[in-house]
Amino acid sequence: MAPQPLTEVEIAESLSGLPGWTFQAGRLVRSYGLSSHLAAVSLLVHVATIQEELNHHADLTVTYDRLGIAVHTHSVGGKVTELDVQLARRIDEVAPAHGAS
Numbered sequence: 001m002a003p004q005p006l007t008e009v010e011i012a013e014s015l016s017g018l019p020g021w022t023f024q025a026g027r028l029v030r031s032y033g034l035s036s037h038l039a040a041v042s043l044l045v046h047v048a049t050i051q052e053e054l055n056h057h058a059d060l061t062v063t064y065d066r067l068g069i070a071v072h073t074h075s076v077g078g079k080v081t082e083l084d085v086q087l088a089r090r091i092d093e094v095a096p097a098h099g100a101s
């Protein structure tokens with residue numbers, strides 16, 4: 001079944017359990033700071049692995065020692081769905097082991 005777009009209230013509820021994540025321009029967004037460029041790339045590769053597992057993919061941007069993540073669900077016309085929240089949670093689970101803040 002196709003994922004359903006979340007309401008603004010549902011998005012706000014989800015974000016209350018995802019510190020550092022915000023809702024911007026129709027996407028869930030977070031920027032992580034890392035200790036080096038290679039640490040940022042290492043986290044990007046880990047995130048890409050999770051994305052392949054979930055078959056759900058964010059826009060990832062490395063800017064020197066930062067990794068930017070922005071995600072919405074293409075298949076529902078670029079709305080935020082539970083799939084985006086799931087991906088954000090999975091990323092937040094692994095980010096601390098990379099020293100991300």
Ligand SMILES: C[C@H](O)[C@H](O)[C@H]1CNC2=NC(N)=NC(=O)C2=N1
Nearest residue numbers: 055056057058072073074075076
């Ligand atoms: C065919 C494949 O399942 C789809 O293209 C997947 C891949 N990754 C995706 N990622 C995101 N963010 N939204 C999607 O709708 C999506 N769909």
